[in-house]
Amino acid sequence: MVAVFLGPALLMLCVWMVYPAVYTIVRSFFGQTGFLGSWVGIDNYKTLFTDSTLKTAIKNNAIWVAVVPAFVSAIGLIFAVLMERVRWSVAFKTAVFLPMAISAFATGVTWRILYDQDPNLGAINALGRVAHDAVSSPGVLSTASPSTPSLQPYHGGLLLKTPLHPGGVALLGLTGIAPQDMPSGAKQAVQPAPKPRDVGGVVWRDFKPGGGRPGVVEQGEDGIPGVTVELRDSSGKVVQTAKTDSSGTFDFTDVPAGTYNAGVGASTFAKPFGGYSWLGPSLITPSLLIAYIWIWAGFSMVVIAAGLSAMPRDVLEAARTDGAGEWQVFRRVTVPLLAPVLSVVFITMVINVLKVFDIVYALAPESSQSAANLLAFAMYTKAFQGGGNFGVGSAIAVFIFLLVIPVLALNVRRFKRDV
Amino acid sequence: MRGSPKVRNRVVRMAAVAGFMAALVAVAAGCGGSSKPSESTGATTSSVSGNVTFDGIWTSSTGQKQFQQVIDGFNKQYPNVHVQYKPVGNSLPTVLSTAVAGGHPPDMADIAQPGTIQQFVTQGKLKPITYASSVIDQNFAPAWEHLGVFNGKLYALPFKAANKSLVWYNVPAFKAAGVKSPTTFDQLLSDAKTIKASGTPAYSIGGAEGWTLTDMFENIYLRTFGTAKYQALSEHKIKWTDPSVATALTSMGKILGDTSNVAGGTSGALQYSFNQSVTNAFATPPKAAMVFEADFVGGVIASSTKAKPSTGFNTFVWPQITPGADASAVEVAADMMVAFHDTPAIEAFVKYLATPEAAAIWAKSGGFGTGNHNMSAGVYPDPITKATEAPLLTAKAVVFDMSDNQPPAFGSTAGQGEWGLFQKFLQNPKDVAGIQQQLESAATSAYKK
Numbered sequence: 001m002v003a004v005f006l007g008p009a010l011l012m013l014c015v016w017m018v019y020p021a022v023y024t025i026v027r028s029f030f031g032q033t034g035f036l037g038s039w040v041g042i043d044n045y046k047t048l049f050t051d052s053t054l055k056t057a058i059k060n061n062a063i064w065v066a067v068v069p070a071f072v073s074a075i076g077l078i079f080a081v082l083m084e085r086v087r088w089s090v091a092f093k094t095a096v097f098l099p100m101a102i103s104a105f106a107t108g109v110t111w112r113i114l115y116d117q118d119p120n121l122g123a124i125n126a127l128g129r130v131a132h133d134a135v136s137s138p139g140v141l142s143t144a145s146p147s148t149p150s151l152q153p154y155h156g157g158l159l160l161k162t163p164l165h166p167g168g169v170a171l172l173g174l175t176g177i178a179p180q181d182m183p184s185g186a187k188q189a190v191q192p193a194p195k196p197r198d199v200g201g202v203v204w205r206d207f208k209p210g211g212g213r214p215g216v217v218e219q220g221e222d223g224i225p226g227v228t229v230e231l232r233d234s235s236g237k238v239v240q241t242a243k244t245d246s247s248g249t250f251d252f253t254d255v256p257a258g259t260y261n262a263g264v265g266a267s268t269f270a271k272p273f274g275g276y277s278w279l280g281p282s283l284i285t286p287s288l289l290i291a292y293i294w295i296w297a298g299f300s301m302v303v304i305a306a307g308l309s310a311m312p313r314d315v316l317e318a319a320r321t322d323g324a325g326e327w328q329v330f331r332r333v334t335v336p337l338l339a340p341v342l343s344v345v346f347i348t349m350v351i352n353v354l355k356v357f358d359i360v361y362a363l364a365p366e367s368s369q370s371a372a373n374l375l376a377f378a379m380y381t382k383a384f385q386g387g388g389n390f391g392v393g394s395a396i397a398v399f400i401f402l403l404v405i406p407v408l409a410l411n412v413r414r415f416k417r418d419v
Numbered sequence: 420m421r422g423s424p425k426v427r428n429r430v431v432r433m434a435a436v437a438g439f440m441a442a443l444v445a446v447a448a449g450c451g452g453s454s455k456p457s458e459s460t461g462a463t464t465s466s467v468s469g470n471v472t473f474d475g476i477w478t479s480s481t482g483q484k485q486f487q488q489v490i491d492g493f494n495k496q497y498p499n500v501h502v503q504y505k506p507v508g509n510s511l512p513t514v515l516s517t518a519v520a521g522g523h524p525p526d527m528a529d530i531a532q533p534g535t536i537q538q539f540v541t542q543g544k545l546k547p548i549t550y551a552s553s554v555i556d557q558n559f560a561p562a563w564e565h566l567g568v569f570n571g572k573l574y575a576l577p578f579k580a581a582n583k584s585l586v587w588y589n590v591p592a593f594k595a596a597g598v599k600s601p602t603t604f605d606q607l608l609s610d611a612k613t614i615k616a617s618g619t620p621a622y623s624i625g626g627a628e629g630w631t632l633t634d635m636f637e638n639i640y641l642r643t644f645g646t647a648k649y650q651a652l653s654e655h656k657i658k659w660t661d662p663s664v665a666t667a668l669t670s671m672g673k674i675l676g677d678t679s680n681v682a683g684g685t686s687g688a689l690q691y692s693f694n695q696s697v698t699n700a701f702a703t704p705p706k707a708a709m710v711f712e713a714d715f716v717g718g719v720i721a722s723s724t725k726a727k728p729s730t731g732f733n734t735f736v737w738p739q740i741t742p743g744a745d746a747s748a749v750e751v752a753a754d755m756m757v758a759f760h761d762t763p764a765i766e767a768f769v770k771y772l773a774t775p776e777a778a779a780i781w782a783k784s785g786g787f788g789t790g791n792h793n794m795s796a797g798v799y800p801d802p803i804t805k806a807t808e809a810p811l812l813t814a815k816a817v818v819f820d821m822s823d824n825q826p827p828a829f830g831s832t833a834g835q836g837e838w839g840l841f842q843k844f845l846q847n848p849k850d851v852a853g854i855q856q857q858l859e860s861a862a863t864s865a866y867k868k
C-alpha cells in the first residue's frame with residue numbers, strides 16, 4: 001500500500017532529481033569527449049580554481065553573496081515597516097512587488113536600456129546629462145580640433161602659438177566639424193587684410209572634400225560665425241575679446257604695441273556629457289547588483305510585511321508605554337521578533353544568488369560578460385558554449401551544489417525546529 | 420577605373436566564355452546522363468525514398484523560407500524523399516552537441532564552425548560524404564572543396580558562404596570627405612584621417628560582439644602575410660606570440676587606437692553590437708563612415724536603415740597591406756552541410772545541394788554566397804549583391820574565418836578566449852605583447868583538450 005502511494009512520487013524523484021544529480025557528479029570526473037577513455041580525475045575541479053574566467057566567477061559570486069542578501073533584507077525591512085504607516089500602502093506594496101512579476105530576462109533587457117551609455121537612449125545617463133548641463137553647457141564646437149600644429153590646446157581651449165603684433169592676422173583653422181554641425185549662416189571664409197593698428201583674423205572650417213591644404217583659407221571652406229576669440233597679452237591675460245562674423249573674420253581694434261596670442265576659449269569646445277559606461281567591464285557588477293536587488297526587494301518586503309502583521313501588537317504597545325522611542329521599539333522589539341522571517345529571506349537570497357544566471361545573460365553585453373561572470377553563468381558557457389565541455393560544466397554544477405548544501409542544511413534544520 | 424568600357428568589355432567576354440563552358444558542361448552531363456542519373460537536371464528519381472531530418476541555423480527571419488525552396492527544388496527530382504527541416508537558430512551548436520552526446524543526432528545539419536565539425540569528426544560522429552566528391556569537383560574550385568576535408572576525408576559541403584573580406588562605407592560621408600574607396604591599407608588610414616577632419620568619425624566598430632574584432636584581425640593578417648601563414652596560425656602551428664601576430668596587431672591598433680576616429684570612442688565601441696555598428700554608419704547624419712564586416716552587412720542596412728544602394732551605401736574589398744600577399748584571397752564563413760547518418764536519401768540530398776541549381780534557388784533572393792562556380796553570377800538580384808558575392812565564384816584562394824576554425828573554447832565563445840581577449844585589446848590597443856601572451860596561453864589550453 002505504501003509503495004502504491006509513494007511509488008509514483010519516488011519514481012519522479014529518481015528520474016528528475018537523483019539520476020541527473022548522480023550523472024552530473026560522475027560526469028564531472030570525465031573530460032570533454034565523454035565517458036570513453038577520458039577519465040581526468042579531479043582535473044576539472046583544478047580548472048575551476050586556475051582558469052582566469054572561473055576565478056573571476058568565484059570572486060564575483062562572493063561579492064554577490066556579501067551584498068545581495070544583506071541589501072535585500074534591509075531594504076525589504078525598511079519598506080515593510082514604513083508601509084505600515086503609509087496610506088495607500090497596498091498601492092506602494094504592489095509597485096515594489098511588481099518587479100517580481102516580470103521575468104528576469106525582461107528585467108535584464110529593460111535595465112540594459114536604462115543603463116545605455118548614450119544619454120539619448122539610457123534614462124540614467126539622461127539624468128546625468130541634465131545634471132551635467134546645468135553646471136556646464138556643451139560648447140558649439142565640441143568636436144572640433146585644430147587643423148595645424150601651431151594651434152595648440154590651452155586650458156581646454158585653443159591658442160595660436162604664433163606671436164602676433166598690431167597689424168598681424170591670426171588664422172585659426174578648425175577641422176572635425178560635420179557640415180550639419182556648422183552654425184547656421186556660415187559663408188565662404190575670408191582671410192582679412194592686415195590693418196596697421198589692429199589684430200585681425202579668421203576662424204574657419206579648414207576642410208573641403210579631399211582635405212584641402214591645412215592652414216590655408218581656400219575656396220569652398222566656410223567661416224564659423226559666432227565664435228568668441230580672445231586676445232591674450234604676453235602674460236596670458238585676456239585683453240580683448242571679439243566675435244566672428246558670418247565669414248568667420250574677427251578684428252581686435254586699437255591694439256597697443258606688444259606681443260600677443262589669439263585663441264578660442266574653453267567654453268566653445270566644452271564636451272557634452274558622454275554618459276557613464278554602466279555596462280562597461282568596470283561597472284557591470286554594480287549595475288547588475290542594483291538591478292537584481294530591485295527585483296528581489298519586493299519579495300523580501302512582502303514576506304517581512306506578512307511577518308509584521310502576525311506580530312503581537314501588545315508587545316509593541318507595552319514597549320511604548322514603558323517609554324521606548326520609535327527607534328528603540330524598532331531596534332529592540334520589532335527586529336528581534338522578526339528574526340525568523342528575516343533569516344528566511346536572507347537564506348533564500350543566498351541560495352538564489354549562488355544560482356544567478358538569467359540577468360547576466362540578458363543585461364551584460366558580451367564584451368562585459370567575462371567581467372560579470374558568475375558560477376551558474378560560467379557553467380552554461382563552459383558546458384554549452386565553447387565547444388561543449390560538459391566535464392568542466394558538471395564540475396561547476398557540483399561546486400555550486402556544494403556551496404548551497406550548508407545553507408540548505410541550515411534551512412532544513414530551521415524547518416524542523418519550527419515544526 | 421571601375422566600370423570603364425574596357426573592363427566592362429572584358430567582363431562581358433568572360434561571361435560569354437563562362438556561359439559557353441556551362442553549356443559544354445551541360446552537354447557533357449547530358450551525354451553521361453545514363454550513368455549518373457542523379458546529377459542530370461530535371462529528371463525525377465522516385466526509386467530513392469526515405470526521411471531526412473535536418474537541424475538548421477536558419478529561422479523564419481534568416482532564410483528558412485529560402486532553404487525550404489531549395490528542399491522543394493530537391494523534391495522535384497526526388498519526390499519520395501521527405502526532408503524535415505527544423506529551424507533551431509543560433510543555439511544550433513549547443514543543440515547539436517547535446518543531441519550528439521545523447522546519441523540521437525539529426526540526419527543532417529549545417530554547421531558554421533569548422534572547429535565543431537572537427538570535434539564531431541574526431542569523435543567519429545559524422546559520416547564522410549565522399550559519395551558527393553565528383554559533384555563537388557565539378558562545381559567547386561579545389562580551394563572550396565578543401566574546406567570540407569577533415570582528417571584527410573571529405574565530410575562537409577560549403578553550401579552557403581559569406582564573403583568576410585569586405586568593408587562597407589557610407590557614400591555621402593565619403594563624398595563629403597572627398598575620398599574614394601581605398602585599395603591599400605596606408606591609403607585607408609590616410610583617408611580615415613581626412614574623414615575625421617570632415618567631421619565624421621571614420622570607423623564604426625561593433626566591439627560588444629567579439630567576432631567583429633577577430634574578423635578585422637584576420638583580414639589584416641591575411642592581407643599582410645597571405646594564406647599559408649594564415650592557415651598555419653589558424654591551426655596553431657604558428658604561435659600567437661609570433662612576430663607576425665605582433666605586426667598584424669600593431670596595424671589593427673592603428674585603427675582601434677585612433678579613438679577619436681571611432682564612433683562612440685573606446686567605451687562606445689565596446690558596447691555597440693554588430694547591428695548597432697551598422698546602423699551607426701548608415702544613419703542620417705552618419706555617426707561613422709565605414710564598417711569592416713562581411714557581405715551580410717548589406718542585409719542589415721536594408722532592414723534597419725534608410726540608406727539606398729550605391730547612393731547611400733557601397734562596399735569595397737579589404738585593402739591589401741603587403742603587396743602581392745595573395746591579393747585575391749577571400750576570407751569566408753560558410754554553412755557547411757554535414758551528415759550524421761548515411762542512407763540513399765541523405766546521399767541524394769547532399770549531392771543535390773552541391774549542384775548549381777540548388778545554389779541558384781537561394782541566390783536569386785539574395786543574402787546567399789557560394790563558391791559554386793557553375794552558378795551564373797547573373798542570378799544575383801542586384802549589383803551590390805553581385806559585387807559582394809561574385810569574388811567567391813572566382814576566388815583562387817579561400818580561407819575560413821580563423822576563429823571558426825579553432826577549438827570553440829578559444830575561437831568562438833562569447834566573452835572568452837579570442838573573442839574576449841580582442842575586446843581587451845580594444846580597450847588597450849597599445850598592449851600588443853601582453854595580449855599576445857594571453858592569446859597564446861588561452862590557445863594552448865584550448866588546443867590541449
